[in-house]
Amino acid sequence: MENISxxxxxxxxxAKINGSALYVDDHLMDGMLYGRMLHSAKAKARIxxxxxPELPEGYLxxxxxxxxxxxxxxxxxxxxxxxxxxxxxxxxxxxxxxVGPDDQVVETILHKIVVVYEEKIPVxxxxxxxxxxxxxxxxxxxxxxxLAEADRVFIETFQTGYQEQAYLETQGLIAYPQDGxxxxxGSMQCPYYVHSAVANAIGCEGKDVQIIQDVTxxxxxxxxxxxxxxxxxxxxAAKKANKPVKVIFDxxxxxxxxSKRHPSLSTYKVAIKNGEITGMDIDVLFNSxxxxxxxxxVLQRGLICANGVxxxxxxxxxxxAVKTNTVxxxxxxxxxxxxxxxxxxxxMDHIAKEMGLDSLELKExxxxxxGDSTSTSGKYHFHVPLPEMIQRIDELTDYRAKRKQxxxxxxxxxxxxxxxxxxxxxxxxxxxxxxxxxxxxxxxKNPDNTVxxxxxxxxIGQGLKTTFCKIVADTLGxxxxxxxxxxxxxxRVPDSGPTVASRSxxxxxxxxxxxxxxxxxxxxxxxxxVIEEHFVEPDFVIPFNLKDFSGDAYPTYSWSVNAIxxxxxxxxxxxxxxxxWGIFDxxxxxxxxxxxxxxxxxFLQGIGYASMEQMDYNxxxxxxxxxxxxxxxxxxxxxxxxxxxxxxxxxxHGPYGAKGxxxxxxxxxxxxxxxxxxxxxxxxxxxxxFTPEDVMKILQGVNT
Amino acid sequence: xxxxxxxNGQKVxxxxxxxxxxxxxxxxxxxxxxxxCGCKEGECGACSVIIDGKLVNxxxxxxxxxxxxxxxxxxxxxxxxxxAVLDTSYASVSAVQCGFCTPGMVLASECILAKNPxxxxxxxxxxxxxxxxxCTGYNAIVQAISIAxxxxxxxx
Numbered sequence: 055m056e057n058i059s060x061x062x063x064x065x066x067x068x069a070k071i072n073g074s075a076l077y078v079d080d081h082l083m084d085g086m087l088y089g090r091m092l093h094s095a096k097a098k099a100r101i102x103x104x105x106x107p108e109l110p111e112g113y114l115x116x117x118x119x120x121x122x123x124x125x126x127x128x129x130x131x132x133x134x135x136x137x138x139x140x141x142x143x144x145x146x147x148x149x150x151x152x153v154g155p156d157d158q159v160v161e162t163i164l165h166k167i168v169v170v171y172e173e174k175i176p177v178x179x180x181x182x183x184x185x186x187x188x189x190x191x192x193x194x195x196x197x198x199x200x201l202a203e204a205d206r207v208f209i210e211t212f213q214t215g216y217q218e219q220a221y222l223e224t225q226g227l228i229a230y231p232q233d234g235x236x237x238x239x240g241s242m243q244c245p246y247y248v249h250s251a252v253a254n255a256i257g258c259e260g261k262d263v264q265i266i267q268d269v270t271x272x273x274x275x276x277x278x279x280x281x282x283x284x285x286x287x288x289x290x291a292a293k294k295a296n297k298p299v300k301v302i303f304d305x306x307x308x309x310x311x312x313s314k315r316h317p318s319l320s321t322y323k324v325a326i327k328n329g330e331i332t333g334m335d336i337d338v339l340f341n342s343x344x345x346x347x348x349x350x351x352v353l354q355r356g357l358i359c360a361n362g363v364x365x366x367x368x369x370x371x372x373x374x375a376v377k378t379n380t381v382x383x384x385x386x387x388x389x390x391x392x393x394x395x396x397x398x399x400x401x402m403d404h405i406a407k408e409m410g411l412d413s414l415e416l417k418e419x420x421x422x423x424x425g426d427s428t429s430t431s432g433k434y435h436f437h438v439p440l441p442e443m444i445q446r447i448d449e450l451t452d453y454r455a456k457r458k459q460x461x462x463x464x465x466x467x468x469x470x471x472x473x474x475x476x477x478x479x480x481x482x483x484x485x486x487x488x489x490x491x492x493x494x495x496x497x498x499k500n501p502d503n504t505v506x507x508x509x510x511x512x513x514i515g516q517g518l519k520t521t522f523c524k525i526v527a528d529t530l531g532x533x534x535x536x537x538x539x540x541x542x543x544x545x546r547v548p549d550s551g552p553t554v555a556s557r558s559x560x561x562x563x564x565x566x567x568x569x570x571x572x573x574x575x576x577x578x579x580x581x582x583x584v585i586e587e588h589f590v591e592p593d594f595v596i597p598f599n600l601k602d603f604s605g606d607a608y609p610t611y612s613w614s615v616n617a618i619x620x621x622x623x624x625x626x627x628x629x630x631x632x633x634x635w636g637i638f639d640x641x642x643x644x645x646x647x648x649x650x651x652x653x654x655x656x657f658l659q660g661i662g663y664a665s666m667e668q669m670d671y672n673x674x675x676x677x678x679x680x681x682x683x684x685x686x687x688x689x690x691x692x693x694x695x696x697x698x699x700x701x702x703x704x705x706x707h708g709p710y711g712a713k714g715x716x717x718x719x720x721x722x723x724x725x726x727x728x729x730x731x732x733x734x735x736x737x738x739x740x741x742x743x744f745t746p747e748d749v750m751k752i753l754q755g756v757n758t
Numbered sequence: 759x760x761x762x763x764x765x766n767g768q769k770v771x772x773x774x775x776x777x778x779x780x781x782x783x784x785x786x787x788x789x790x791x792x793x794x795c796g797c798k799e800g801e802c803g804a805c806s807v808i809i810d811g812k813l814v815n816x817x818x819x820x821x822x823x824x825x826x827x828x829x830x831x832x833x834x835x836x837x838x839x840x841x842a843v844l845d846t847s848y849a850s851v852s853a854v855q856c857g858f859c860t861p862g863m864v865l866a867s868e869c870i871l872a873k874n875p876x877x878x879x880x881x882x883x884x885x886x887x888x889x890x891x892x893c894t895g896y897n898a899i900v901q902a903i904s905i906a907x908x909x910x911x912x913x914x
């Protein structure tokens with residue numbers, strides 16, 4: 055283990071464990087009002103009339119007419135209204151906000167408001183959508199030739215469902231006007247995204263907006279774009295009231311009406327000739343929901359990962375993110391990759407079965423190695439540690455032997471084991487980092503020789519305050535206690551980009567390391583010194599072109615192999631997870647405990663996605679699984695034997711050899727789990743979540 | 759009607775109505791903001807407090823119930839020697855991530871150890887199974903409680 059990897063007490067430990075850390079809902083301000091949103095009850099309708107009750111003194115209604123700037127939220131495409139105009143496009147779309155000094159009175163007023171809708175027929179099923187938001191296609195080699203010459207073509211469609219981030223702290227923000235400026239503070243991942251959105255909605259210059267991140271109770275992508283929407287609504291309310299306004303979502307509101315992972319349908323046509331896979335023709339459909347938010351970039355990543363970790367010479371990949379009258383989907387840890395990795399891992403498994411091979415045998419045959427070409431004709435520039443990972447998994451689990459042993463079981467309890475292999479492309483897709491984000495980070499040495507880190511990346515639990523400080527302290531050769539970082543405040547920190555895409559440590563951590571190296575050289579005792587660093591793309595990167603999806607989509611990749619072992623009770627259709635093992639390469643861990651916490655936590659979220667996290671809407675487009683009673687996430691007893699191990703594979707261009715970590719562990723759990731279920735049930739499966747109800751259907755099918 | 763109870767070792771009187779949530783009153787009237795609201799329906803455990811030695815979700819407790827009870831929140835518990843042991847053990851394995859479940863999780867840890875100073879891993883997992891954590895995957899928290907059981911000999 056490298057020196058830097060030794061764990062240290064986290065910077066945020068004390069305040070969080072003793073309960074003194076202040077999250078947004080813990081803040082009170084003089085004269086603060088409470089806001090609650092009136093959400094559309096219809097999936098598609100024209101609003102013909104809104105009947106308001108008489109408002110007590112001090113209470114007000116805030117809606118589209120109060121938006122002093124543009125009534126659109128600046129995300130990638132500006133299509134999400136701040137407040138609904140004449141129409142609503144999904145159940146939950148914000149129509150107006152009731153604001154006032156007493157939360158319960160606000161609630162009472164909310165219930166007295168009558169909205170008269172002229173209902174229209176909503177499009178709920180993505181297969182019937184008539185609006186394609188994004189449509190991408192790319193090719194490699196000659197797919198038509200591969201299909202024409204194939205002696206066999208496998209065709210199968212795979213389905214994945216919603217996944218809700220289920221961060222423990224719901225969405226919440228406070229906005230307050232002060233000295234002609236607007237401040238918004240609260241729970242978020244990306245202060246500068248919120249900054250641009252608020253300036254656009256209230257119609258002021260960037261200098262008149264201040265965004266402060268408060269201690270944030272988890273994000274997982276759910277606080278990437280959504281806080282931009284809520285911030286516009288709260289800022290508009292605070293401007294109208296000319297007072298601080300706080301909005302905290304309740305759990306049901308958060309689960310039903312905030313962004314989640316895109317449901318998907320992926321159809322794979324795989325050409326086989328002389329027992330060799332010669333090509334994959336892949337069609338991916340993502341349910342975007344009613345507005346575009348982040349669907350373009352989520353889809354891009356999903357498509358780039360569509361052939362998994364396999365060397366496929368002929369590829370044709372097409373994908374569409376389509377509009378439906380459902381809640382807009384957005385970022386969630388993995389960002390499009392869990393959907394296509396599930397599909398490709400399962401089709402490899404199914405092809406192997408048809409060929410009379412074990413899936414691992416087939417997968418090993420096509421696994422990429424260093425120097426191979428990526429799906430987008432870029433290059434795997436660095437070592438690919440999959441073979442060592444497979445060997446380690448086999449040592450830990452006796453995978454190969456069990457896999458054979460579990461075929462052809464009879465009796466009530468049946469075991470199964472499954473394996474997945476996958477990567478996560480580190481950082482933004484394509485040239486986003488170089489052309490759009492252009493990250494800037496600073497460190498400031500104070501006259502007392504303490505050093506402050508100035509960056510816009512938020513510690514949302516992933517330990518960024520600690521790992522940033524460790525990098526700077528170690529590089530400078532000073533004690534960890536002398537380096538500190540506060541929650542980002544756009545008045546004080548440069549735009550080092552958002553806290554997303556497994557980029558913060560690799561990219562911004564790298565800038566901080568360079569800044570610290572410079573400061574070390576120029577160090578002057580007792581003086582204030584500020585060092586600023588700007589992002590520079592590494593020279594080895596083959597420039598990415600989004601038009602034809604060519605070049606290096608990512609500078610490097612984090613790698614993993616997962617195995618999951620299950621035992622199905624064929625009487626009750628319930629499944630016990632006997633063990634879950636993950637070997638992870640995220641480069642050099644900057645802090646072993648922190649990285650283990652990311653791997654274990656992400657892996658368990660992935661197992662939840664695979665096995666129990668079921669969310670769907672009814673015929674009216676209303677999400678039915680809107681609470682922790684109906685949307686089940688793993689507890690401490692669900693996967694008692696979850697083992698994560700780190701494989702050290704330093705990345706030459708990351709700080710201390712680190713690369714992206716946060717998202718990787720979620721990406722491959724679903725195929726490993728479902729492959730294990732197949733092994734136990736002796737059937738081909740093609741959907742996640744794979745719940746006890748699905749097991750029951752298979753068992754009944756087998757019985758009849 | 760006044761409601762009298764003992765909060766973190768102090769006798770207190772609340773003017774809250776008997777049907778108000780203990781969670782809300784602890785946070786607003788008594789400024790115990792370490793008691794977190796995660797769902798308000800008794801599912802997540804973020805609002806866990808200890809009432810007369812038992813771990814309960816304070817969102818599911820009406821104020822009328824706490825008359826003459828002893829209520830402990832993280833604000834009181836953090837002053838104890840037992841907390842100091844858990845503080846150190848949680849820190850040693852970095853069991854705190856976003857922190858929102860943590861105060862409740864620490865009080866759940868206390869209740870596990872108070873009942874059984876040498877719990878097995880399965881007993882620890884069972885003991886925190888009413889407290890959801892979305893960040894850690896629970897392994898670090900389970901380890902932290904198990905370390906505290908070893909290091910806190912005699913305290914529980």
